[in-house]
Amino acid sequence: MRRRDFVWLGSASALGVPLGSLTGSAQQRPADLTAGGAAPAPTPPLPSPSSSLPPDIIAPKDVPFGGTIHLAVDATDVTRHIFGVTETIPVQSGPLTLLYPRWLPGTHAPGGRIDALAGLMIHAHGRRLEWARDTVDVHAFHVDVPAGATQLDLAFQFLSAGDSNEGRIVMTPEMLNLQWNSMILYPAGYFVRRITVEASVKLAEGWQFATALEAASTAGASTTFKPVSLETLVDSPMFAGRHVKRVALNESQSVPVRLTVFADRPELLEAKPEQLDAHRALVTQAYKLFKSHHYDHYDLLLALTDRMGGIGLEHHRSSENATAPTYFTEWDKNVDTRALVPHEFAHSWNGKFRRPADLWTANYNVPMRDSLLWVYEGQTQYWGQVLAARAGLWSKEQALEILAEVAAVYAHRIGRAWKSLQDTTNDPIIAGRRAIPWRSWQRSEDYYSEGELVWLDADTLIRERSGGEKSLDDFAGAFFGINNGDWESVTYTFDDVVNTLNAVYPYDWADFLRTRLENHRSEAPLDGIGRGGYRLVYSDTPSDTFKKTEARRKLTDLTYSLGLVVGRESKLTDVLWDGPAYAAGLTVGTQIVAVNGVTYDSDRLKETVKGAKTNSAPIELLVKNGDRYTTVRIDYHGGLRYPHLERDPGVPPRLDQILAPRN
Ligand SMILES: [Zn+2]
Numbered sequence: 304m305r306r307r308d309f310v311w312l313g314s315a316s317a318l319g320v321p322l323g324s325l326t327g328s329a330q331q332r333p334a335d336l337t338a339g340g341a342a343p344a345p346t347p348p349l350p351s352p353s354s355s356l357p358p359d360i361i362a363p364k365d366v367p368f369g370g371t372i373h374l375a376v377d378a379t380d381v382t383r384h385i386f387g388v389t390e391t392i393p394v395q396s397g398p399l400t401l402l403y404p405r406w407l408p409g410t411h412a413p414g415g416r417i418d419a420l421a422g423l424m425i426h427a428h429g430r431r432l433e434w435a436r437d438t439v440d441v442h443a444f445h446v447d448v449p450a451g452a453t454q455l456d457l458a459f460q461f462l463s464a465g466d467s468n469e470g471r472i473v474m475t476p477e478m479l480n481l482q483w484n485s486m487i488l489y490p491a492g493y494f495v496r497r498i499t500v501e502a503s504v505k506l507a508e509g510w511q512f513a514t515a516l517e518a519a520s521t522a523g524a525s526t527t528f529k530p531v532s533l534e535t536l537v538d539s540p541m542f543a544g545r546h547v548k549r550v551a552l553n554e555s556q557s558v559p560v561r562l563t564v565f566a567d568r569p570e571l572l573e574a575k576p577e578q579l580d581a582h583r584a585l586v587t588q589a590y591k592l593f594k595s596h597h598y599d600h601y602d603l604l605l606a607l608t609d610r611m612g613g614i615g616l617e618h619h620r621s622s623e624n625a626t627a628p629t630y631f632t633e634w635d636k637n638v639d640t641r642a643l644v645p646h647e648f649a650h651s652w653n654g655k656f657r658r659p660a661d662l663w664t665a666n667y668n669v670p671m672r673d674s675l676l677w678v679y680e681g682q683t684q685y686w687g688q689v690l691a692a693r694a695g696l697w698s699k700e701q702a703l704e705i706l707a708e709v710a711a712v713y714a715h716r717i718g719r720a721w722k723s724l725q726d727t728t729n730d731p732i733i734a735g736r737r738a739i740p741w742r743s744w745q746r747s748e749d750y751y752s753e754g755e756l757v758w759l760d761a762d763t764l765i766r767e768r769s770g771g772e773k774s775l776d777d778f779a780g781a782f783f784g785i786n787n788g789d790w791e792s793v794t795y796t797f798d799d800v801v802n803t804l805n806a807v808y809p810y811d812w813a814d815f816l817r818t819r820l821e822n823h824r825s826e827a828p829l830d831g832i833g834r835g836g837y838r839l840v841y842s843d844t845p846s847d848t849f850k851k852t853e854a855r856r857k858l859t860d861l862t863y864s865l866g867l868v869v870g871r872e873s874k875l876t877d878v879l880w881d882g883p884a885y886a887a888g889l890t891v892g893t894q895i896v897a898v899n900g901v902t903y904d905s906d907r908l909k910e911t912v913k914g915a916k917t918n919s920a921p922i923e924l925l926v927k928n929g930d931r932y933t934t935v936r937i938d939y940h941g942g943l944r945y946p947h948l949e950r951d952p953g954v955p956p957r958l959d960q961i962l963a964p965r966n
Contacts (some may be wrong), residue, residue, distance in 0.1 A: 304948020353383035363665040400491040404484040404667035412731040427452035471612030478544030513563035515620035585694040594784035599655040617650030646687030652783040692962035704848035711946035713827035744880035759831030835958030897925035916942035
């Protein structure tokens with residue numbers, strides 16, 4: 304999965320709970336309640352563990368589920384965003400528990416939208432059966448299957464978001480994103496790879512689709528797919544829509560890699576040959592890196608939209624990518640969006656094929672654990688950016704400009720003082736990607752980009768110590784290049800990672816990794832940049848990529864000067880913890896009304912910061928917070944500061960070598 308934007312973060316959100324409210328007065332002791340001389344009332348029974356807890360839900364076993372589940376999705380109601388589902392499940396009489404997927408692969412969190420499931424009716428032999436929702440696990444439904452019944456007939460709806468405040472929009476009048484995990488109830492007690500499902504979908508008239516599933520038959524607007532395991536079904540989502548372009552990304556007949564683009568409007572599909580060639584080069588560069596493929600065909604699904612919600616979600620044989628509508632047509636303005644596709648593609652190897660042992664689960668209702676996400680996501684973030692450069696989706700300069708931003712963000716990630724990089728692997732479960740007010744202090748899934756810096760550190764260390772003979776490419780080939788052509792997951796542990804690194808270049812890799820995962824230093828792990836032949840420096844002019852990303856996101860990013868980011872409606876979207884703006888009392892959501900007595904605009908604020916370098920007066924901001932107007936003074940005189948990587952001529956240009964295409 305692709306993380307949220309790594310530089311300009313957060314959005315207007317509620318203020319944090321004041322610390323004082325957490326440490327209110329001590330609770331009254333029971334003695335205080337009975338003081339006063341009156342005879343104590345009879346003691347009511349103390350609460351105790353209730354015997355009425357529902358029984359445990361049967362654990363998944365590695366045994367075949369008898370018969371085939373038939374699942375039919377009606378995805379034609381695109382105006383009202385309603386998916387209609389009917390399902391038949393072979394059963395035997397007796398108690399049965401049906402599960403709605405909760406722990407979703409690639410999201411690393413319990414994000415299944417059970418709240419969107421409605422209208423559930425279950426019948427057997429035409430007779431309605433009552434179901435009982437489990438009161439502990441609300442994703443589970445208990446049913447008593449009557450004697451003689453051999454199948455259950457289910458009907459329900461998935462009421463997808465009609466407004467983005469209800470969640471990600473997955474259906475618009477132009478396109479949809481069907482994720483099978485939202486559309487199915489499945490029996491408890493089985494590994495999902497042992498449950499067979501035959502799925503079909505009905506789309507709006509004239510719509511086309513793409514998915515890694517293979518069609519068995521079509522009838523009008525309905526398509527039935529070849530039966531697959533529930534694991535493969537959930538791993539094979541669909542994009543569909545009215546405006547579609549199909550592109551072959553390789554010439555292989557036996558293992559085709561296909562790009563299917565969906566767009567809000569047909570003119571957004573216009574792609575230049577060199578843009579498509581860069582996507583083709585991504586495939587060849589990934590094969591040179593990973594020395595394998597783990598699919599029999601691959602479908603890169605790409606939606607260019609500002610109406611359907613954004614996504615980057617990996618699968619073995621496909622990926623879901625939704626990004627800026629002008630991805631192709633305003634190529635130069637969308638530099639930062641071009642790391643999305645390489646990241647998700649690299650996940651076919653890192654994350655789907657090789658998967659952390661504690662993250663792999665037998666079904667979608669067993670909790671996942673995220674301790675190795677600094678490999679799963681951190682190294683994918685690294686390879687995604689390296690492959691973007693090697694494929695020509697980025698120039699070397701663009702890759703270095705993006706890396707400068709990453710380095711600067713983590714050089715200012717003060718939250719490391721209390722929260723280790725390792726602890727950030729719990730963030731998907733802790734925070735569920737909700738907006739947070741103090742990103743630099745709370746940290747947020749930093750295993751992605753701080754993880755990327757750790758892998759750059761490891762790569763350059765191997766290159767330096769081996770005299771350029773070895774690199775992290777060798778790790779990728781050894782770790783991900785096994786079982787070519789196969790896509791059964793192979794799990795790994797921390798020790799497996801260390802052992803493979805040692806096989807590439809012997810070093811105390813366990814200590815190397817643990818130090819970087821567990822430390823509380825104020826310094827970011829920037830050794831890889833230094834060993835790569837560059838220095839992180841700041842100047843008063845933003846890089847071209849920095850400027851374009853600011854423009855695309857409609858932000859003014861003064862993180863490294865005033866310690867704030869201004870977004871739409873001149874509201875602060877980020878304030879650096881302990882930075883100059885923080886010291887002046889500013890917080891996320893505050894609106895800047897005026898700068899030194901004159902109406903706010905982005906250029907005026909930047910000019911003022913520049914001017915403050917040569918005088919001693921503080922910068923005065925009139926700000927609005929709720930219905931209160933206040934004047935704050937920021938005593939900052941360091942001028943504008945933007946991050947860059949500057950070549951260090953004393954060190955070989957290892958970063959240039961890393962970013963250069965493989966022959
Ligand atoms: Zn990812």
